[in-house]
Amino acid sequence: MTTTTGRDLVDRADRLAREVARCDLPVDTPLWESFDTTAYRLVRELIGPGRDDTGACTSSRATLLHVIHAYPTPLRPPLDVDFSARAARRFVRSNKDEFIARLRAGRPPATDGGGPRRIRSADLDTRSDIVPADPTDPHPLARLATTLGVLADMVSEERRHPGTVDGLSDQAVRDATARVVTWLAVAGRYALRHGPIDDGSRPLAVAQYAERAIDALGGAASAPVQLEAISARAETTGTGLSERLDCALHRWAVEVAEELKRTIPSTQVMANIASVGSLMMATTHRLYGMHPSTTPAELVTLTRDLRGAADALKGAEAAWRTVTTLQRQGRAFGVASFELFDTLRTVMAIPTEPEKMLRAGFDIETSLRSLERGTRDLSRFIEQSREVTGACVNSGLLFAPARGRDNGAHHLRARVRGEYLPIATGRAHGLMEPVARAADLTAHLLVARRHPVPPPSDTPAPEHRIALGR
Numbered sequence: 001m002t003t004t005t006g007r008d009l010v011d012r013a014d015r016l017a018r019e020v021a022r023c024d025l026p027v028d029t030p031l032w033e034s035f036d037t038t039a040y041r042l043v044r045e046l047i048g049p050g051r052d053d054t055g056a057c058t059s060s061r062a063t064l065l066h067v068i069h070a071y072p073t074p075l076r077p078p079l080d081v082d083f084s085a086r087a088a089r090r091f092v093r094s095n096k097d098e099f100i101a102r103l104r105a106g107r108p109p110a111t112d113g114g115g116p117r118r119i120r121s122a123d124l125d126t127r128s129d130i131v132p133a134d135p136t137d138p139h140p141l142a143r144l145a146t147t148l149g150v151l152a153d154m155v156s157e158e159r160r161h162p163g164t165v166d167g168l169s170d171q172a173v174r175d176a177t178a179r180v181v182t183w184l185a186v187a188g189r190y191a192l193r194h195g196p197i198d199d200g201s202r203p204l205a206v207a208q209y210a211e212r213a214i215d216a217l218g219g220a221a222s223a224p225v226q227l228e229a230i231s232a233r234a235e236t237t238g239t240g241l242s243e244r245l246d247c248a249l250h251r252w253a254v255e256v257a258e259e260l261k262r263t264i265p266s267t268q269v270m271a272n273i274a275s276v277g278s279l280m281m282a283t284t285h286r287l288y289g290m291h292p293s294t295t296p297a298e299l300v301t302l303t304r305d306l307r308g309a310a311d312a313l314k315g316a317e318a319a320w321r322t323v324t325t326l327q328r329q330g331r332a333f334g335v336a337s338f339e340l341f342d343t344l345r346t347v348m349a350i351p352t353e354p355e356k357m358l359r360a361g362f363d364i365e366t367s368l369r370s371l372e373r374g375t376r377d378l379s380r381f382i383e384q385s386r387e388v389t390g391a392c393v394n395s396g397l398l399f400a401p402a403r404g405r406d407n408g409a410h411h412l413r414a415r416v417r418g419e420y421l422p423i424a425t426g427r428a429h430g431l432m433e434p435v436a437r438a439a440d441l442t443a444h445l446l447v448a449r450r451h452p453v454p455p456p457s458d459t460p461a462p463e464h465r466i467a468l469g470r
Contacts, residue, residue: 003246003370009151010179016147017183019140020190027141029199032191033075034133035145036206039184040074042152043067045159046173046180060170067177067213072205076130077121088119141187148180178217185210240361242370245347248340249374252276255336256377259329260384264397266327267320270385272337274317274438277378279344281310284371286348291364309441316382316438319431323400323423325392379442386432386439393428 047068077083077091088108108123133145188207192200259269285306288294294302350362357363392398399420423431 003250003373004150005369005373006151006154006176009147009154010176013144013147013151013179013183016140016144017186020144021186023140023190023194025139025194027139027191027195029196030130031133031137031139031141031145032187032195032199032203033127033130035141035148035187036202037074037076037130038132038145038149038152039180039187040071041078042148042155043071043177043180044078045152045155046177048159048173060174063216064170064173064177067181067216070209070213072202072209075202076127077124079121079125081121082118083121083124084118088124091121091124141190144183144187148183174217178214178219181210181213181217185214240363241343241346241350242361242363242366245343245367246370248336248343249370249377252336252340253374253377253381255330255333256381259333260381260388262327264325264327264392265385265388266329267324267389267398269329269333270389271317271320272329272333273378273381273385274313274320276337276340276344277382277442278310278313278317279341279348280371280374280378281306281313283344283347284368284375287364287368287371290352291368305445309438309445312434312438312441313382315434319434320385320389323398323431324420325397326399326420375442375445379439379445382435382439382442386435389435390428390432393423393425393432396422398423398428398431 047064074091077088083091108119132149133142135142135146137143137146185207188203188210191203192207195203256269256273259265285303288302289299347362347367350357350360389398400423402419402421
């Protein structure tokens with residue numbers, strides 16, 4: 001299994017944009033229009049489908065909205081979207097009076113549904129002849145358009161089905177949008193030089209827009225780290241240890257998500273998540289220790305953060321193992337958890353000699369990136385487990401063995417029979433405290449990894465290891 005992240009696609013687009021800038025091949029109008037349409041779709045997906053000026057309370061958001069609204073009249077509207085009459089105007093090449101007259105005449109048709117009139121994007125689309133670029137076309141502009149299309153698909157999926165802890169912040173969107181309009185400026189200049197002169201007005205308008213947008217966004221920025229959290233995976237036939245690790249992490253995440261969707265999840269699943277998570281922390285620590293670019297000072301900071309998260313996860317695991325929802329974990333989850341546990345232990349035992357790592361198909365950098373994605377999933381699952389645990393306590397669906405309760409006479413029969421008793425809300429503090437701590441520290445770990453705090457220069461390198469999870 002191979003994983004491609006949004007960051008990978010941004011880096012690829014940067015390389016292809018440089019190829020386009022150096023390219024002397026001619027470009028025809030259909031290819032330019034395909035690129036133009038794809039780039040607009042990506043900008044719109046980044047800034048957010050369905051967003052409008054209502055509620056825009058930050059200067060960053062206001063700038064982003066200005067950038068998307070200033071785009072020259074798009075060749076094609078976004079698909080499967082309903083627009084208000086005002087929003088629909090920007091996809092029609094006519095003045096306001098002509099558009100209102102056509103709207104009253106039912107061209108395009110509008111529906112009110114008891115509220116403001118809405119117009120389907122399909123009724124505004126007059127350029128169905130524009131199709132996505134052929135992914136097999138060797139032309140650098142076609143390859144760039146294909147890359148932007150894949151990135152737009154990934155961002156769209158993330159917007160509609162969030163899979164990250166914090167999603168894409170306005171700052172991350174600003175940085176990513178600045179990169180996209182930079183590529184637009186390069187492509188517009190290229191199309192002006194090597195495209196049909198009769199159709200040069202559109203590339204000129206887009207290139208001028210891109211230059212203004214770059215200024216409005218404060219110039220091109222580095223690819224935002226949050227794009228690492230947006231990824232797509234594809235099955236491969238590779239058997240190397242790094243690919244096995246990525247595959248095991250992915251399968252485990254899929255099964256955990258299914259288990260936590262159940263009406264009443266199993267606390268056995270939650271304890272297992274925490275157990276695997278502590279082993280992920282230990283594995284991450286060892287790989288950073290093996291990585292040649294990790295400095296002693298960085299290892300001190302990493303050790304502190306990873307050890308804190310691992311200890312918190314072990315505390316949450318112990319807490320979850322003292323209670324139950326009287327539900328069993330699924331078989332598929334058990335298989336995926338065992339596979340990931342076994343793979344992590346194998347990675348922990350990998351020799352440090354380069355030739356042995358090569359024979360095992362192991363790459364430290366690739367494995368660390370897989371573990372970073374796994375840590376994002378882990379943080380999300382721990383937070384969901386905290387919410388589920390609290391909901392079960394409030395609903396009287398979380399139980400503990402009667403033998404572990406007080407020795408009052410009213411619990412005597414339940415203790416003798418080995419029964420379980422519901423946990424009262426007032427008694428849940430000892431359970432929820434370690435669970436909340438694990439959720440907070442795993443979330444903090446992601447922030448610390450994104451914005452590492454440098455330790456004091458005189459701090460010695462750590463000589464201890466993080467204890468393995470059970």
